[in-house]
Amino acid sequence: MEMLKIGLIGAGRIGRLHAENLVRRVPGAELVGVADVVEEAAAGLARELGVPRVTADYRELLRDPEIEAVLICTSTDTHAEIIRAAAATGKHIFCEKPLALDLAEIDSALDAVKRAGVILQVGFHRRFDPHFRRLKELIAEGAIGTPWLLKITSYDPAPPPLAYIKVSGGIFLDMTIHDFDMARFLLGEVEEVYATGSVLVDPEIGAAGDVDTAVVTLRFESGALGVITNCRQATYGHDQRIEVLGEKGGLFAENPLPHTAVLADQGGYRSAPLHHFFVERYREAYIAEMEAFVAAVRNKTAPPVTGLDGKIPVAMGYAAKRSFAEKRPVKLSEITG
Amino acid sequence: MEMLKIGLIGAGRIGRLHAENLVRRVPGAELVGVADVVEEAAAGLARELGVPRVTADYRELLRDPEIEAVLICTSTDTHAEIIRAAAATGKHIFCEKPLALDLAEIDSALDAVKRAGVILQVGFHRRFDPHFRRLKELIAEGAIGTPWLLKITSYDPAPPPLAYIKVSGGIFLDMTIHDFDMARFLLGEVEEVYATGSVLVDPEIGAAGDVDTAVVTLRFESGALGVITNCRQATYGHDQRIEVLGEKGGLFAENPLPHTAVLADQGGYRSAPLHHFFVERYREAYIAEMEAFVAAVRNKTAPPVTGLDGKIPVAMGYAAKRSFAEKRPVKLSEITG
Amino acid sequence: MEMLKIGLIGAGRIGRLHAENLVRRVPGAELVGVADVVEEAAAGLARELGVPRVTADYRELLRDPEIEAVLICTSTDTHAEIIRAAAATGKHIFCEKPLALDLAEIDSALDAVKRAGVILQVGFHRRFDPHFRRLKELIAEGAIGTPWLLKITSYDPAPPPLAYIKVSGGIFLDMTIHDFDMARFLLGEVEEVYATGSVLVDPEIGAAGDVDTAVVTLRFESGALGVITNCRQATYGHDQRIEVLGEKGGLFAENPLPHTAVLADQGGYRSAPLHHFFVERYREAYIAEMEAFVAAVRNKTAPPVTGLDGKIPVAMGYAAKRSFAEKRPVKLSEITG
C-alpha cells in the first residue's frame, strides 16, 4: 500500500495536533513537509516527528509533486488564499474551520476547489466524535421517529485571549459555529436564527464588542426547533452535550468522563470533572477526522465534511450576529441571498 | 392543637389530589366541606374521604364560620370571582394556577385579598419539589457564585384534550407558566421574553391556534439568560430538569426515577421510564405545598407563593404570546405597563 | 369500611415508627392502645398520636376484645413470650425481627401461632422496598433467565452502641439477618454458608467478641452462589445495593438518592450522600409493610412474610457464626437439624 504524502501548512496548536495524529495514529499517510511563516515552529515540529522537509513558504510544499494533499492550519484570514493556491496545484485539501470570515472569499475558494476537482474537507471535528455519531446513527435508524427539538450545550472551560476574540469574528463565529455545524449534521438545514447574549464572564469581552454567554434559537426547514447555549466559562470543563426530542422518544449524548472513579464520603458522591478542553475531549474525534480525510483522498470519495458544510455555519454565524444586533429573528436567506 | 378547618371548592382531578393529601398526609388540618357545581362529584369525594359537608354552591362553604380557609380548584375562569368572594368572608385562600387569564381580573382579586388581609397562596407546586428546592438552596449558598444561564426542560407525556387547549390560553399560559414561575423562583425577575414555537406533535393543536413545541428565551434583570424548552409529548414520561451555569460551576436537577432497578442485557442497560405525569412526579411536592399552606394560615405567616407570584407568570405568558405573534423579543413592561 | 383496631406493644424507636405510619399513612386501621413497660414512653407516644389507651402491661391490650391485632416492637428477648400470649388471645400479630435468638423459642412461638390460627407477619421491611421489589419482579418475569450469582451490599452508616452489640447476637444475627432474608426472598433457599469477618471499624467491637466487617458466601439449593458484604460503618450513608447476574443478563438495584441535585465545579461532579440510615432509606418500605399487614388481617390472607421467613434467617445467622468460629462452610441443615 502506497503511503499518501501530506504537507502541513501552519504549525500552531491545531497543526501540531493533526501532525501528531497523522504520524502516530493514522495508518496509510505520511507527513513529508511542514510549512510555517515562523520557520522555527515548522522546524521544531518536523524534528519531533521525523518529518524531512521544512519551509517558511507554503508554496514550496505546493510545488512538490510528491505531495498529494495539504492540511491548512494557518490563521483564518489566510485560509481562502491558500485553498486557492493548493487547488491550483491539484492538491487535496483539509482546511481548519472557519474557511474564512468573508462569505465572498469562501465562495471564491470553493469555486477554485470545484474547478480543480480536488477534495476539500473542512475541520468540523465534532462530527467524528463517537458519542455524537452514535446519536446521529440512532436518529437515522428512526429510534425517535421525527426529530422535533434539538438542544446543544456547548461551554468552554475559560475564555480565549482577548486578542483572539477581537479577530475571531466573535462568539457566534468562533464558538457557536461548531454548534451550527452540529445542528445541520443532526437535523438538516436551518431556516431562521434568533440570538441573544450577555456579558457575564468578563466585562473586557463586552468592551471588545462581544458577548460571552449566548442563547441561540433555531428553526429548521423541517419545522423542528433547536436551541444552542454557549458560555465562555464552565469551571468544571468542556461541557458538550446534545439532546434530541422526537416523536417516539428522546436521545441524549452525555459528556464522557476522563475516568470512572467515584469517591463517596460525607459530602456525597464525587466523580471526575470533565475533560478540560477540546484537545482532551475530542482526542478520538480528531484521529477519526484525519483517518476520514486520508480515506477520502486515497479512495477518491466525497469527504464527510464538504466545502458547503464549511460555508453554511459561517452564514449562520452572520445571521446570529445580525439577529443579536437587530433584536429580531433573521432568516438564513437574508445572509446567503 | 386545634385543627385548621378547610373547605374545598372544585372536586376535579387537582381538587381530589389536594383533598386526599389534606386528609391523609397533612397533619394539623381537617377537610370539612366539599363544593362542586356537579354535586355528585363533591358527594363522591366527600364520601371517600369522610368529609361531612357537601354542596353545589361554594358560597355555602364561605358562609360557614367554622371554615377558616378554602382551596380553589375550579376552572380558571371562576378563580378571580371566588377569590373575591372568599376574601370578602375572611377566608384564607389557596388557589390553583393560573389566578386568571385576564390580568385586570387578577389585579382585582389581589386587591380584594389585600383589603381583607387574608392569606393567598397560589398553586405553583414545583417550588416544593425537593430536587428543585435543593437546587435553590445551593444557589443561595453560593455554590455556583453568580448564576449566568438557566435551562429548564419541561415536557409533558402527552397533549391534553383539544377542548382544554382551546380555553387554557395556549401553551405559554397553561404549560410554560410553571417554568416562568420556576425561572423567577431561582434567578429573580425577568425583563424580556422571546418565544418561538412549532406544531409538531399534532396538527389539530395547530388548527386550534396553538403550538405544541416551544423554545422561550429569557433575559433576567440581572443580565443572566434563560431558556425554557417545552413539548406536549415525551413518550418516556414527564421530563422535568433544570440546569444553572454560574461563575463557579454548574447545577443540575435531574429527573428522579420511579425505581432504581436497572436491567443489563445484550441491548445495553435499561432503567425505568420517568414518572408518567405530574401526579406521580410531584407527589411529594403537592404534600409539601399543602403543608406550607396549612402552616402559613396557622402561624399567620406570609405564604411561600404570593399573589404577585401568581400574577407575574401570567404576564410572562402574555409576553411570550406577543413575542411569538410579532416575532420579536417583548419586554415584560410592555405587558404589565 | 370498619377500621381494624390495633394495639402497639413497645414504644421504642421502631414502635414509634410503625405507630406513626399506622396513624398517619395507612388507611383502614386505627391504633387504639399503646403498651410499654416504661409507661411514660407509651403515654408520650399515645398523646402525640391521639391514641386513647395506655398501659405498662401489654396483657391489658391482649384482654381487650376490640383489639384484633398487635404490633410487637419490644426487645428481642420478649418476642416469643408475647407472641404466645397474643396468639392465645386470638390476636393477629406483626412482630419485629428477629423473632428470637433461640431457635427452640421461635419454634414454640410458631407452634402457638399455628394452633391459634392467627396471622403472624415478621418485620423484614426490606422486602417492601420498591427498588428491591422491582428487582424481584424482573427476576420473576424472566428478565435475566436463571439467576446465577447474587451480590448484596449492606453497610450501616455507623456502629450501634456497644451495649446493643453485646445482646444482639452479633453482626450475623442483627445485621446480616436482613440480607439473609433478602437472599431467600430473591433466589430461594440457601444450603451452605461461609462467613469471614474482621475487626476494622472499632477495636471495642472486637473486645465485645464480634466483628464489624464481614463477607458471607452463600450456596443456594439451586446451585446459584451469593455473597453478602457487611460493614458497620460507611461514612456516606446506608449503602444498600443488590445485583443479580443470570443466564440472560444482570440486574442492579442502586441506592436511591435523597435528591437529584448535582453540583459541578473544579473538583468534579458531586451528588448527595445516601440516606443516612434505615428510617430514611426505607421510609416507603415501612409504610408498605404496615399496609400489607393491615391488608392480610382484613382480608384473612397469608402474610407476605411468614413465621418460617422469620425463623430461617436466624438459623442462617447461626450457621454464619459457626462458620466463622470453625473456619469452614456450614450447611444450614447442621443448624436446623
Added chain:
Amino acid sequence: MEMLKIGLIGAGRIGRLHAENLVRRVPGAELVGVADVVEEAAAGLARELGVPRVTADYRELLRDPEIEAVLICTSTDTHAEIIRAAAATGKHIFCEKPLALDLAEIDSALDAVKRAGVILQVGFHRRFDPHFRRLKELIAEGAIGTPWLLKITSYDPAPPPLAYIKVSGGIFLDMTIHDFDMARFLLGEVEEVYATGSVLVDPEIGAAGDVDTAVVTLRFESGALGVITNCRQATYGHDQRIEVLGEKGGLFAENPLPHTAVLADQGGYRSAPLHHFFVERYREAYIAEMEAFVAAVRNKTAPPVTGLDGKIPVAMGYAAKRSFAEKRPVKLSEITG
C-alpha cells in the same frame, strides 16, 4: 533518540495486539522481528506491520544482537523456557501472564532473570487501566483512609473454548488470576483465600473438571477483607468493576461505556452494552502497558509489574483451587511454603 529494537515471540491474538500497539501507538520502540512456530502466522503479521524479519524459531531472534528486548506471547507452557533462554542472551523480557502453571518453573525462570540482570515485566494489563489507576491513586492519597473491604466484579462475556479450559489450569488460574493481581495491586498482600464455585453457565465446563461461576474471599495481611466474583458469561459484556470501602468513605471504579448516547422511550432509558471483551475494554491499558515496558527498558528502571508480581497470583490461584477442593480457607503460606 535511538529506537528500542524489539522482537515478538508468538503471533497469536495477544501477540498481534501488542505488536500493533508497539508499531502504531508506542513511540520509542520498533518491532524488528516476529517468531512463531506457525511461520505463516509470523509472516502474515510481519507483512501487515512492515516488520523485516520472520522466523519459526524464536532462538533466531535471541541470537540477533540488535534486538534488545522480546515480548513472549506464546502458550503458557513455553513461557518459562523462553524466559530462561532470553535471559541467557541478555534480552529484556515482557512476558504474558501466567508466567507458568508450575511454581518451580516460575522460580527457575525468575532466577534466570535475576542472574542475567535483565528486566522482566509480566503482562497484568489491568494495572494500566486509567480507571483502576485513578482508584489506586485515590487510595494512596488517603481519600478513604485505611481500606477495609475490597470488591472486584469480573465477568467475561462468554466462556472460552473447552479446549482452553482444559489446559488453562481452570477458572482460578486463568480468570481470577487477574483479580488476584488487582487485589494485591490495590490493598497489598493476601494471607488467606476461600473459594467456592458452581457450574451454571455450561455443564461441559463441569465435565471438564472446572466451575464457571466463582466467589473468592480474601483476607489481607492488613486484616482487610476482599471478595472477587467471577462468571464466564455476562450477556451485556466484559463487566469489570472495583469497589473499596474504607475508614473515611468508599471508592468505585465503574465500567466505562463505549459511548454515552442514551435512548429514552416508553421502555425507559437505554445506554450502550459494555465493551464486549478485554481487547476493547482495555485498549488504553494495553498501550500504556507497552509504553511502560519500553520506558523501563530504555531508562533501565524497575518494571511496574515484576517477576514476583507474576508469581504470587499463580500461588493464589493454587490456594483457591485447594480451598475449593478441600472446602476450607487456605493460607497462601500453605502454597508458597
